[in-house]
Structure formats: structure tokens, C-alpha cells
Amino acid sequence: MSFSPLIRQLIDALRILPGVGQKTAQRMALHLLERDRSGGLRLSQALARAMDGVGYCQQCRTLSEDALCPQCSDPRRDDSLLCVVEGPLDVFAVEQTGYRGRYFVLKGHLSPLDGLGPEAIGIPELEQHIARGRFSEVILATNPTVEGEATAHYIAQLLAPRGLSLTRIAHGVPLGGELELVDGGTLAHAMAGRRPIGG
Amino acid sequence: MSFSPLIRQLIDALRILPGVGQKTAQRMALHLLERDRSGGLRLSQALARAMDGVGYCQQCRTLSEDALCPQCSDPRRDDSLLCVVEGPLDVFAVEQTGYRGRYFVLKGHLSPLDGLGPEAIGIPELEQHIARGRFSEVILATNPTVEGEATAHYIAQLLAPRGLSLTRIAHGVPLGGELELVDGGTLAHAMAGRRPIGG
Ligand SMILES: [Zn+2]
Ligand SMILES: [Zn+2]
Numbered sequence: 001m002s003f004s005p006l007i008r009q010l011i012d013a014l015r016i017l018p019g020v021g022q023k024t025a026q027r028m029a030l031h032l033l034e035r036d037r038s039g040g041l042r043l044s045q046a047l048a049r050a051m052d053g054v055g056y057c058q059q060c061r062t063l064s065e066d067a068l069c070p071q072c073s074d075p076r077r078d079d080s081l082l083c084v085v086e087g088p089l090d091v092f093a094v095e096q097t098g099y100r101g102r103y104f105v106l107k108g109h110l111s112p113l114d115g116l117g118p119e120a121i122g123i124p125e126l127e128q129h130i131a132r133g134r135f136s137e138v139i140l141a142t143n144p145t146v147e148g149e150a151t152a153h154y155i156a157q158l159l160a161p162r163g164l165s166l167t168r169i170a171h172g173v174p175l176g177g178e179l180e181l182v183d184g185g186t187l188a189h190a191m192a193g194r195r196p197i198g199g
Numbered sequence: 200m201s202f203s204p205l206i207r208q209l210i211d212a213l214r215i216l217p218g219v220g221q222k223t224a225q226r227m228a229l230h231l232l233e234r235d236r237s238g239g240l241r242l243s244q245a246l247a248r249a250m251d252g253v254g255y256c257q258q259c260r261t262l263s264e265d266a267l268c269p270q271c272s273d274p275r276r277d278d279s280l281l282c283v284v285e286g287p288l289d290v291f292a293v294e295q296t297g298y299r300g301r302y303f304v305l306k307g308h309l310s311p312l313d314g315l316g317p318e319a320i321g322i323p324e325l326e327q328h329i330a331r332g333r334f335s336e337v338i339l340a341t342n343p344t345v346e347g348e349a350t351a352h353y354i355a356q357l358l359a360p361r362g363l364s365l366t367r368i369a370h371g372v373p374l375g376g377e378l379e380l381v382d383g384g385t386l387a388h389a390m391a392g393r394r395p396i397g398g
Contacts, residue, residue: 047243
């Protein structure tokens with residue numbers, strides 16, 4: 001008992017956020033109720049608008065409410081470079097390095113044990129996207145994990161016949177880590193040190 | 200750039216939550232968008248309902264959308280015991296000890312340097328509440344911090360002429376800590392070991 005129903009429901013709902021347990025959810029709920037109701041209402045609206053309005057970019061397949069995301073709709077970017085990543089947060093991470101080419105966003109990595117093959121993560125769409133574009137280099141920037149490496153090598157083999165330059169970000173990124181957690185300097189170094197990847 | 204406007208607004212709005220910085224907010228936003236949109240909508244509704252609907256219990260002044268909170272509306276509780284705490288989270292913490300008397304919830308503690316005197320934290324209302332009730336014991340369960348101790352002693356002096364039993368939770372709770380962070384066992388022990396407090 002002890003909290004009234006609306007407060008209990010708010011605490012329960014906050015627990016859907018990753019990393020938020022019961023005590024943290026209680027502190028968040030009480031903080032908003034006691035000190036920041038206008039912030040709480042703003043968060044409510046931002047959630048409703050984003051959950052209802054955000055879909056996927058038609059070109060790179062990152063999350064976006066517009067048909068084209070900010071990266072795809074920017075005419076000043078280099079159309080000859082394509083950077084392939086596992087998810088939208090990786091786009092943000094790679095942007096911090098100063099990269100100004102295009103992107104393609106997979107739905108994670110190949111994971112045969114979980115039944116996630118090439119179709120499940122969008123590799124056919126990647127192939128179509130490359131066939132339609134005029135890329136000279138495809139940078140495989142999947143995570144430096146076992147699965148990310150395997151995904152990069154699978155794509156490299158698939159694209160080898162196209163005569164593109166296929167590169168992999170250098171192992172400046174710590175092995176076993178996740179790209180989105182790497183600091184910008186390390187990732188910039190890894191981007192600069194990218195090298196051809198064998199099919 | 201890199202995130203579309205609705206996603207950027209969601210990330211900004213999530214940062215109002217205590218302890219949530221930019222990276223955590225990004226992970227939360229993308230988690231909801233990619234894996235739990237229905238949870239995100241449920242959180243949006245829970246926030247809107249709580250921010251608009253929750254006020255204060257007329258009796259104990261804890262947060263509640265009803266005129267009386269669950270503790271005040273429960274007829275089976277002991278009307279002769281009153282537990283005075285600094286905030287709604289402390290009610291939750293004291294409930295875990297098995298306490299089944301009544302509560303009065305202050306708005307924090309006395310803090311003269313911040314201009315927070317007895318009126319600002321609701322001590323006149325506490326006096327009225329005690330005058331109207333038929334309490335035989337008032338348990339001062341403010342935080343075991345310097346400010347919480349000072350607040351307990353101030354209230355004890357104020358109430359001394361009333362001939363009530365005035366007790367303070369025992370110093371089983373770690374000095375300098377916050378009540379809501381103490382584990383239930385320690386707090387139960389401190390409640391059991393409460394002792395009279397001099398005016
Ligand atoms: Zn795009
Ligand atoms: Zn109440």
C-alpha cells in the first residue's frame with residue numbers, strides 16, 4: 001500500500017525504462033510530483049508524440065518521423081561513402097567522429113542461435129540500397145563484438161563481387177565492447193584507421 | 200544533428216529525470232522506440248494522469264489523488280500513534296517496518312540557511328493535526344541527518360507542553376544517511392528501539 005493508485009501506476013510505468021528498478025522509479029516519480037510537474041507533463045507529451053510519430057527513414061532505415069532522416073536529407077554529405085551500423089545510437093556515435101557520408105542502419109547483428117538471419121536484420125535491403133546508390137566505399141561499422149565481426153564478414157563476402165572498396169573500422173575500438181559506449185576520440189581514431197576487409 | 204526532432208525532444212525530456220544524463224536518456228529513448236512502444240505510451244499516460252491528478256492528503260499531507268491517502272483512509276490503523284516524516288518516500292520506508300499507526304508528512308526539514316522555517320515545512324499544520332487528534336505517542340522519524348535531528352528536536356520542544364509521549368527512532372539508522380535508502384531490517388530495528396526525546 002502506502003502510495004495512492006496514480007502514484008503506484010506511475011512508479012510501475014517508470015520501471016519499463018532500462019536500468020530503472022523499484023527504488024529508482026520511486027525517486028523519479030516523487031521527484032516529478034514534488035518538484036517538476038511541468039517537466040513531467042512535457043515528458044508525457046514527448047513520449048506520446050515520439051511513440052506515435054516516429055517510424056523509419058525510407059533510405060537508411062534509422063528511426064525518423066520524416067520520410068528521410070536528417071542524414072539522408074542533407075544534400076551536402078558525401079554520396080560515395082556508406083557507413084553500415086547496427087542501430088540508430090551508432091549513427092549518433094559515428095557522427096561525433098566527423099564522418100559526413102551516408103548511413104545504412106541494420107536491425108542489430110546476425111545471431112543464428114536466436115534465429116536472426118540476414119533477412120531479419122535487413123541485409124537484403126542493404127544490398128538493394130547499395131545497388132541503387134553510387135557508393136565507392138562501404139565502411140562496415142558493426143560493433144567490435146564476436147557477432148558484429150561475423151556480421152561484417154558476412155556482408156563483406158556478399159558485397160565482394162560488386163568491386164566496391166569494403167572497409168572495417170580499425171581495432172582501436174576495444175574488442176567485446178559496444179560502439180555506442182566508445183568515447184568519440186577512440187572512435188574517430190578507429191574510423192581514420194579503417195582498412196580493407198577481405199570477402 | 201543525427202536524431203530527428205521528435206527523438207531529440209524525447210531525449211531532452213527524459214533528462215529531467217533525476218540521475219539521467221545524455222547517454223542514459225539516449226538509451227532510454229531508443230529502447231522504447233525500438234522495443235517497447237506500448238510501454239512508452241503507458242508511461243506517457245501514467246505521467247499525464249499523475250501530474251494532473253495527484254494532490255495532497257487532507258490529513259497527513261502526503262501525495263495522494265484522493266482527499267485521504269491509503270494510510271489515512273484505513274480504519275484498522277492505530278489512531279493513538281503518529282509518525283512524523285520528512286516526505287512521502289519515508290512513509291513507504293516506514294510502512295515496510297510493519298508500523299500501522301498514522302503519519303504526518305512534513306515538506307522536508309528545517310533549513311534556516313535556505314530560509315526554510317517551521318511554516319515552510321508545515322509545522323503549524325502538524326500542531327493543528329495533533330491538537331485535533333487523540334494521539335498518545337508521536338514518533339519523530341525525520342532523517343538521521345544534522346537537519347533531521349534539529350527538526351526533530353524543534354518539534355519535541357514545541358510539543359513538550361502537551362504531555363504526549365515523544366519518541367525518536369533509535370540510532371540504528373546510520374548517521375548522515377537518508378531514511379528512504381535504509382534497508383527494511385535496519386529501519387524496523389530503529390523503530391522498535393525508539394526512545395523518548397527531551398523537549
Ligand atoms: Zn536516413
Ligand atoms: Zn494521509
